[in-house]
Amino acid sequence: MKINKALCGLCFGCASVCPIDALVADDKEIIVTAICNNCGVCAKICPIGAIKIDET
Ligand code: SF4
Ligand code: SF4
Incomplete structure (x- = not known):
């Protein structure tokens, strides 16, 4: 998965719903770690x- 950083409002909703904690957040951005399996859960809840x- 990819996060469009120009759109992201840093609500951290995606990081909180990821079932395997693949997203790491700091003050300025969300970082996708290598364990992400593209399950799509975070994409469904992103408000924007x-x-x-x-799929690759
Ligand atoms: S696609 Fe799934 S595994 Fe990857 S960051 Fe989003 S919720 Fe987590
Ligand atoms: S849910 Fe969307 S807007 Fe919120 S931090 Fe994640 S990518 Fe950014």
Whole structure:
């Protein structure tokens, strides 16, 4: 998955719903770690559609 950082409002909703805690947040951005399995859970809850799931 990819986060469009230009759109992201840093609500941290995605980090809180990820079932495997693949997202790490600091003050300025959300970082996707290597354990992300593209399950899509975070993309569904992003209020502004900043998360894209890619199949590759
Ligand atoms: S796609 Fe799934 S595993 Fe990856 S960050 Fe989002 S919720 Fe977590
Ligand atoms: S849920 Fe969307 S807006 Fe909120 S931190 Fe995640 S990517 Fe950014």
